[in-house]
Amino acid sequence: MSEKNNNGKNKILVLGGGVAGSSAAHFLSKKGYDVTVIEKLGKCGGLSRTYRYAGHPYEFGPHVWFWPDDEINNVIRELSDDELYYIDRKLFTFVEQDNKKYRYPIHFSDIKDMPDKEEVMKQLQKHRDPDMKLKPEELPTIGDCFFGEYFKAAIGDGLYNKFMRNYTWKMWNIDGDKLKTSMVWADRFKHHYEKLKGYDPLKFEDHTLGKGIKFQVYPKRGWDHIWDRMVENSNVIHDEVDRIIDEKRPYLLTKKGDKYYFDEYHTVINTLHVDLIWGEDVLPATGRMMIPLLIPGCKKAFPEDAESLHYSSCEFQTRVTEMKVITRHESPDTLILIEVPITNDMKESCFPENAMNYALDNNLFCRRTYCQQSEEALALHKKFVDKGSHIKNLVHCGRYAEFKYWGMPETVNSAYQLSKKFEEVK
Numbered sequence: 001m002s003e004k005n006n007n008g009k010n011k012i013l014v015l016g017g018g019v020a021g022s023s024a025a026h027f028l029s030k031k032g033y034d035v036t037v038i039e040k041l042g043k044c045g046g047l048s049r050t051y052r053y054a055g056h057p058y059e060f061g062p063h064v065w066f067w068p069d070d071e072i073n074n075v076i077r078e079l080s081d082d083e084l085y086y087i088d089r090k091l092f093t094f095v096e097q098d099n100k101k102y103r104y105p106i107h108f109s110d111i112k113d114m115p116d117k118e119e120v121m122k123q124l125q126k127h128r129d130p131d132m133k134l135k136p137e138e139l140p141t142i143g144d145c146f147f148g149e150y151f152k153a154a155i156g157d158g159l160y161n162k163f164m165r166n167y168t169w170k171m172w173n174i175d176g177d178k179l180k181t182s183m184v185w186a187d188r189f190k191h192h193y194e195k196l197k198g199y200d201p202l203k204f205e206d207h208t209l210g211k212g213i214k215f216q217v218y219p220k221r222g223w224d225h226i227w228d229r230m231v232e233n234s235n236v237i238h239d240e241v242d243r244i245i246d247e248k249r250p251y252l253l254t255k256k257g258d259k260y261y262f263d264e265y266h267t268v269i270n271t272l273h274v275d276l277i278w279g280e281d282v283l284p285a286t287g288r289m290m291i292p293l294l295i296p297g298c299k300k301a302f303p304e305d306a307e308s309l310h311y312s313s314c315e316f317q318t319r320v321t322e323m324k325v326i327t328r329h330e331s332p333d334t335l336i337l338i339e340v341p342i343t344n345d346m347k348e349s350c351f352p353e354n355a356m357n358y359a360l361d362n363n364l365f366c367r368r369t370y371c372q373q374s375e376e377a378l379a380l381h382k383k384f385v386d387k388g389s390h391i392k393n394l395v396h397c398g399r400y401a402e403f404k405y406w407g408m409p410e411t412v413n414s415a416y417q418l419s420k421k422f423e424e425v426k
């Protein structure tokens with residue numbers, strides 16, 4: 001990215017002002033670029049923005065930051081003025097067939113409480129030595145196999161059925177036997193699984209998500225404070241990207257009818273689904289309807305200070321979160337967020353207009369939040385990236401544009417790595 005385009009402009013156009021767009025704006029405006037962000041909602045931050053229901057702060061599901069690398073963590077320290085809550089996560093899975101909750105991820109010592117513990121143990125031992133260590137040579141290779149294959153071999157059918165089979169379907173709208181294993185290891189865990197051979201999903205000691213990572217935080221002033229600061233030196237235009245018009249002189253058309261010519265920018269950073277910028281809506285993904293449930297007069301609803309309960313059977317919800325465990329909001333009531341999966345083709349008109357307007361205004365309904373990690377979907381994503389590859393100053397960044405199973409840190413990191421390729425503007 002060291003070359004300026006033919007006009008020598010230092011202008012950057014960012015499509016979408018979520019985590020990726022706000023981060024790109026932050027890193028590049030710091031380098032002296034003149035950044036414009038096009039964001040369809042009234043505020044930046046996307047899924048990670050803080051909204052309020054009856055005064056209770058919430059994001060689109062739990063938004064706890066955890067990441068091993070201080071270079072990126074320091075961005076959050078700085079922008080929050082180091083005003084952070086450190087989170088000690090406690091997560092459970094409710095298994096309807098056992099009518100019991102167990103720790104999440106699955107713990108070996110919880111098996112003794114299962115009604116079918118003998119059968120579960122027998123299956124579990126199949127690819128393990130007498131000390132219960134996995135025999136990597138007997139397992140399929142992660143990356144070359146499917147999710148279901150690996151997990152059934154590593155933990156047995158019994159545990160797979162209890163914890164994963166239905167959950168995977170609900171989460172991704174696809175059978176685990178068709179889901180690529182590459183998605184299982186979000187980048188923040190990669191260092192744990194350097195040699196992906198022999199990864200054990202079963203935990204033998206007390207273990208929470210992100211164990212060993214000290215920096216697990218939620219900003220005291222909410223995530224909205226962070227994204228607002230990230231875009232404070234950029235020009236944010238509240239408009240909706242419609243599509244690229246790929247003529248001799250390609251430009252981007254917005255819903256308001258404005259045109260942004262690519263050749264007027266040093267770089268155009270797309271953070272939206274790559275089919276959307278071509279006016280299409282075909283990339284498979286599962287979305288979420290987030291249902292805020294306020295329980296009046298109930299100060300605390302979840303057992304053992306749990307942050308989230310996963311529901312691994314065929315219930316409508318995938319996960320339910322008690323928000324004040326994260327946000328520490330003081331109230332005589334509590335706010336529960338219920339995550340209900342929705343599919344690509346679900347229309348907003350399925351719901352009463354007033355409820356849907358409220359959901360859209362408050363970011364409670366998103367049709368495409370989990371990009372489906374199937375071979376077909378990944379190939380289709382590549383096709384759309386290739387379609388725009390002749391527009392030399394168009395790049396893609398973020399969970400949707402890069403079609404990844406990424407959290408906030410991976411997304412901020414992606415924008416940071418991209419920004420490193422840009423020279424400072426003198």
Ligand SMILES: Cc1cc2nc3c(=O)[nH]c(=O)nc-3n(C[C@H](O)[C@H](O)[C@H](O)COP(=O)(O)OP(=O)(O)OC[C@H]3O[C@@H](n4cnc5c(N)ncnc54)[C@H](O)[C@@H]3O)c2cc1C
Binds near residue numbers: 015272399411
């Ligand atoms: C249920 C759930 C829970 C999560 N929990 C966590 C967690 O605990 N920790 C964590 O680190 N991560 C979590 N994440 C992931 C995190 O939300 C994402 O990694 C992050 O939001 C991705 O940033 P993004 O910029 O790629 O997308 P987004 O944040 O979604 O941003 C996209 C932006 O583009 C805008 N936009 C869309 N269409 C248009 C258009 N046509 N024109 C203009 N603008 C448009 C949107 O309004 C939005 O602002 C969770 C995600 C989900 C779905």
